[in-house]
Structures are given as C-alpha cells and as structure tokens.
Amino acid sequence: MESSHDTLLNVTLLNCFLVCVVVVIHNEALMRLSSFLPKMRRSHHFRLTFAVLGCLTAHALQVWIFATAFYFMHNAQGWGQLVGNFNGSLLDSVYFSFTTFTTLGYGDIEALGALRYLTGIEALTGFLLITWSASFLFLEMQRYWPTR
Template sequence: MIKITLINTLVVALVVLIHYESLWYLSKLLPRIHIAPKYRTLIGVVGALMAHTVEIWIFGLVFYWMHHDFGFGEFKGDFSGALLDCVYFSFTTYSTLGFGDITPTGDIRFLTGIVSLTGLVLITWTASFLFLEMQRDWGKSE
C-alpha cells in the first residue's frame, strides 16, 4: 500500500508541476504576442490542450508500467495490454468520461481514482486560466 501511495503521489506531483509550468509560460507568452486577441486566445487553448495531452500520456505510461509489473493489478474488458490502450484509458479517466469498456482491478484502481480527480482539477484550472486570458482581451479591437 505504501508503494502505490508513493507512486500516485509522485505522478500527480509531476503532472501538476507540468500543468503549472505550462500555464505560467502561457501567461507570460500570450501578452507578448502582437496579434488579434482572439488568436491569442486560440494559442492559449492549443497550449493548454498540449499540456493536458502530455499529462494524459504520463498517466498512460504509468498505467502501462503498472499493468505489466506484477503485483499492481490489471485491466479487464476491451483491453489488449498495448500502450495505446493504456493511454486511451488514461484519456477517458482523466476527462472523467469513463466509457466503462476497460475495468481496472487490484491496486491500479487507486491510480485510476486519482487520475479522475487530478484531471477534473487541472481541466477546471485551465478553464479558469483561459477565462482570465479572454477577459483581459475581451472587447479590445482586432
């Protein structure tokens, strides 16, 4: 139990750090870009989506490793054990969409729960960031 808690803590800390750094960088970059405000917003959206994609892939890689390391549990259902299956599961879990076609068993379930919570928090953080960026430029002439 200590091992899974440590792994979960480290991977969540890593993705939160990546997200923080991505939004910080975007907050410094966007005001310096001399284009129409609506296009700056689009750059912010694309940058945030890139950050989320990196974070989802990190979770997918950890799922892949945990699935193939004996003792953490496994995935059942429409799952072949391939890396892309783990990334797909990570996408659906991170976004809290959860189709239910893949079911985790064993200790790997704890990471599944924390991925959902982390995704919810980071997606909300991104929405707040983009709202503030849009608010700063709202009504400016193009």
C-alpha cells in the same frame, strides 16, 4: 512476496509522485502561457486560440504520463491489471487514461487491484487540472476580448 502494507505504500508513493509531476507540468505550462501571451503581437482571437492549444497540449502530456504508468503497472507483477476491451498496448493505456482523466469513463476497460487507486487519483487530478485550465482561459478571455 510483498505484503499488502508494502503494496499500499508503494501505490501511494507512486500516485503522489505522478500527481506532483502533472501538477508541476500544468503550472509551468500556464505560467509560460501567461507570460508569453501578452508579448504576442497578434489578434486577441489568435492569442486565445494559442492559449487553448497550449492547455490542450499540457493535458495531453499529462494523460500520456498517467498512461505510461498504467501500461507499466499493468505489465508488472503485483500492481493489478486492466481488463475488458484492453489488449495490453500502450495506445489502449492512453485511451483508458484519456477517459479517466476527463472523468468520461466509458467503462469498457476496468482497473483491478492496485491500479484502481491510480484510476481514482487520475480522475480527481484531471478534473482539477481541467478546471484550472478553464479558469485560466476565462481570465485570458476577459483580458483580451474587447468589452461590449
């Protein structure tokens, strides 16, 4: 049987790995958007719409990464579980991940055990990545929207 020290170490390592993966994905998405947008020969409205859709796509991918971790942790022994309005499906894990990533947190699904740590780190990570996207989009708006 695994000790609580080993479980905490494993949870910490998994959380760090997931945060690194989603941050790298987000950085890559914003860097690619940043280099691609100036090359687009479309209106500034189209470029900004494309940038928003690119950010949303990156966030959706990040949510699915966390959701996959929730799903496997819930179904594995010793990682905790998700309870409440949760049937154990991957789609319920995605729903829980979306509400956690956006810090909306309806509360209809609750994490127990080691899963609580991933829930907290996802909310913090989601908040930071969403604000990073907002900053990026603000700078793109300043670049492409005509001055008044």
